[in-house]
Amino acid sequence: MVVGELVRAELRRVDWASLKCGCGDSAEHVPLLFEAIITAEAPRDMIGYTLDDHVEGGTVIFECTPPAVGVIMASLAGDLSTPARDVLLQTLLFVAAVPATMNWMQKARVWATHGHCGRRRNGRRYL
């Protein structure tokens, strides 16, 4: 599969390097993760590329999550392999499962304050 123009437009309109990724680094590498997943024909093509703990972390979201959802929606409008579609839909499912009592910015702010490392160290979720 190829990365369509709609997806490329969504990727281009975001300054990924200025956003915090769930892994703790800047989100500059998130477009590469998307490209690997979108172009994957089989699960083995995605080995080493995941959105888990980058775009979402088991119903925990990060600063890069809102624009990533736009990329996912654009991707789903195009041709995808079944494994790639499954990964993207599963990511959306986890993002949608984030408690609805907080808006996007509140969730991102909580994450920025506590960070996912602290969450794991304490064995608790802050969101």
Ligand SMILES: [Zn+2]
């Ligand atoms: Zn990351």
